[in-house]
Amino acid sequence: FFLKNIIARRIAISDITGSGRPLMLLGPTGAGKTETAKKLAKLLSDRQEQPAVVVFDPIKRGSYEDFRAFSGKTGIPFVYTTSIDDLYLKIINGTGRRIIDVTGHLDFQEKIAEKAPAIEKVIVLPAGARDEKMKNYLNRFKDRNNITGVIFTKLDEEDSLGHLCHNLIDLNQPLCSVTTGLRLEDIVIPDTEMLGKLFIEGSQWKREESALLQ
Numbered sequence: 001f002f003l004k005n006i007i008a009r010r011i012a013i014s015d016i017t018g019s020g021r022p023l024m025l026l027g028p029t030g031a032g033k034t035e036t037a038k039k040l041a042k043l044l045s046d047r048q049e050q051p052a053v054v055v056f057d058p059i060k061r062g063s064y065e066d067f068r069a070f071s072g073k074t075g076i077p078f079v080y081t082t083s084i085d086d087l088y089l090k091i092i093n094g095t096g097r098r099i100i101d102v103t104g105h106l107d108f109q110e111k112i113a114e115k116a117p118a119i120e121k122v123i124v125l126p127a128g129a130r131d132e133k134m135k136n137y138l139n140r141f142k143d144r145n146n147i148t149g150v151i152f153t154k155l156d157e158e159d160s161l162g163h164l165c166h167n168l169i170d171l172n173q174p175l176c177s178v179t180t181g182l183r184l185e186d187i188v189i190p191d192t193e194m195l196g197k198l199f200i201e202g203s204q205w206k207r208e209e210s211a212l213l214q
Contacts, residue, residue, distance in 0.1 A: 010165075011165065011168045011169065011175060011195060012149075012174035012175070013174055013176075013190055013191065013192070013195065014148050014149040014174035014175070015176075016040075016120075016122065016148060016149075016176045016177065016189070017043070017189060018047075018049070019120070020049070020097055021097075021119075021120050022097075022098040022099075022119050022120065023040075023097070023098070023099055023100065023119075023120050023121070023122065023148075024100040024102060024113075024116070024119050024120065024121045024122075025099070025100060025101055025102060025122060025124050025151075026102060026109050026113065026121055026122070026123050026124065026141065027104065027123050027124035027125055027137070028106070028125075028133075028137055029103075029104030029105070030104065030126070031126050031153060032124060032126060032179060033102070033104065034063065034066065034101055035153070035182075036124050036151055036177075036179055037099050037100075037101040038067075038070050039184050039185075039186065039187035040099055040177070040187060041053050041074075041099050042074055042184045042185070042187075043187055043189070044097055045074065045075075049096075049097045050095075050097060051076055051098070052076065052077045052079070052094060052095065052096040052097070052098050052099070053067060053070075053076065053077070053078040053099050053101060054079055054081070054087065054091060054094060054099070054100045054101070055067050055078060055080045055081070055101050056080075056081055056084070056087045056101070056102050056103060056108070056112065057080075057082065058082035058083075058103065058108070059105065063080070063101075064080045067080065067101075074184075077096070079094070084111055084112055084115060087112065088112075088115055091119060106137075106140065109141075110140065110141075113141055117146060118146060119146065120146055120148050121141070121146055121147050122147070122148050122149055122150065122176050122177075123137065123138055123147060123150050123151070123173070124151045124153060125137070125151070125152055125153070126152070126153050126154045126157075127152045127155050127157065127158045127161065127164060128158055131167060131170060134167060135171060138150075138171055138173065147173065148174070148176060149173050149176040150168065150171065150173045150174070150175055150176060151176050151177045151178065151179070152164055152175070152177075154179065155178050156180055156182075156186075161198055164198070175195070176189075177190070178190065178198065
């Protein structure tokens with residue numbers, strides 16, 4: 001109980017549900033942005049928030065087929081573009097709660113972030129990333145753009161999770177969400193109680209969470 005209170009005082013939580021504003025996912029290649037976009041869109045859909053996914057990827061055409069299959073399975077609409085100017089138009093003119101999945105190439109992300117400075121943004125990072133890599137990536141954006149916080153992915157690949165507590169304090173960013181597995185349902189918007197379990201109980205918390213979801 002004492003440790004959970006300390007963690008709650010040191011780490012902020014930012015709830016990215018319910019605002020209705022577009023939300024852009026940024027982060028390095030392989031961080032899990034695309035899967036996080038799907039999971040977040042499914043979560044918002046389950047909460048009757050009418051999400052739509054906007055996909056920007058001029059590099060990999062496979063992203064289009066991936067989201068087409070996702071849309072067919074869930075009924076969540078998506079649009080796809082390879083142009084930064086067209087992406088901006090789709091963001092400002094689209095309907096529903098737009099979740100924007102941007103390719104992991106940093107040059108593209110910086111250009112898009114500069115063109116849309118007022119759009120709410122979160123940085124998606126894998127739980128196993130090194131501290132310096134996280135800091136260096138975040139520093140490319142936080143002084144210039146509207147960063148809401150961090151989403152940590154792939155928690156199921158880590159044996160312990162205590163290092164994430166240190167990372168959040170060091171990054172000085174709120175925690176928005178975590179993803180805990182491969183299923184669309186494996187996403188958590190943490191509250192204070194869950195935050196303590198996450199960092200103190202680690203793998204035990206993950207096993208209990210999985211049992212509840214089955």
